[in-house]
Amino acid sequence: MKILGIVGWSGSGKTTLIIQLIPELKRRGLKVATLKHAHHNFDVDKPGKDSYEHRKAGASEVIVSSALRWAQMHEVGDGKEATLAELLQRLSPCDIVLVEGFKTDRHPKLEVFRTQTQKTPLYPEDDRIVAVASDQSLSDASVPVVDLNNVAAVADLVCRCAESMESVLATLGGVTTI
Numbered sequence: 001m002k003i004l005g006i007v008g009w010s011g012s013g014k015t016t017l018i019i020q021l022i023p024e025l026k027r028r029g030l031k032v033a034t035l036k037h038a039h040h041n042f043d044v045d046k047p048g049k050d051s052y053e054h055r056k057a058g059a060s061e062v063i064v065s066s067a068l069r070w071a072q073m074h075e076v077g078d079g080k081e082a083t084l085a086e087l088l089q090r091l092s093p094c095d096i097v098l099v100e101g102f103k104t105d106r107h108p109k110l111e112v113f114r115t116q117t118q119k120t121p122l123y124p125e126d127d128r129i130v131a132v133a134s135d136q137s138l139s140d141a142s143v144p145v146v147d148l149n150n151v152a153a154v155a156d157l158v159c160r161c162a163e164s165m166e167s168v169l170a171t172l173g174g175v176t177t178i
Helices: 014-027 050-056 085-088 151-161 163-173
Strands: 002-007 032-035 061-065 072-076 096-102 107-113 129-134 144-147
Touching: 002 014, 002 151, 002 163, 014 032, 014 096, 014 151, 032 061, 032 085, 050 061, 085 096, 085 163, 096 151, 107 151, 144 163
Parallel strands: 002 096, 002 107, 032 096, 107 129, 129 144
Antiparallel strands: 061 072
């Protein structure tokens, strides 16, 4: 498994790029997984559904399964938030994992930089940003830069810059388990 983060300021188009990258990487024969960090409380379940009621009644974990998919929900409660290393180890085998968010972690990252955000680029201050996809030329960049709108070129960069799970876990502080 290879890992690459997709980072950038809010509104830069990280999710849009990932949604475009997944089919391009799949066309190349790669099995793709994503891992998304949320900075807020979220629910993947709906009130009134049995699984929601199980969780709200106090189950620490709920797995919902059907012929088409399964999902596992784990309640953290008063515990600590899972680390990126812990979450990566929970993924099923695949070829490439695109990590959205976890901007301050030490995994390899591709920055999505868009002029309209009116922010400064992240790459000059983060040596783990290994490439940039942008809507403008960044002639002073010390990392490869590709046109954000050229999904094939961005996919080439993703394939070239992603690092092995072992390397990423070592950089993040070793192998841990939840």
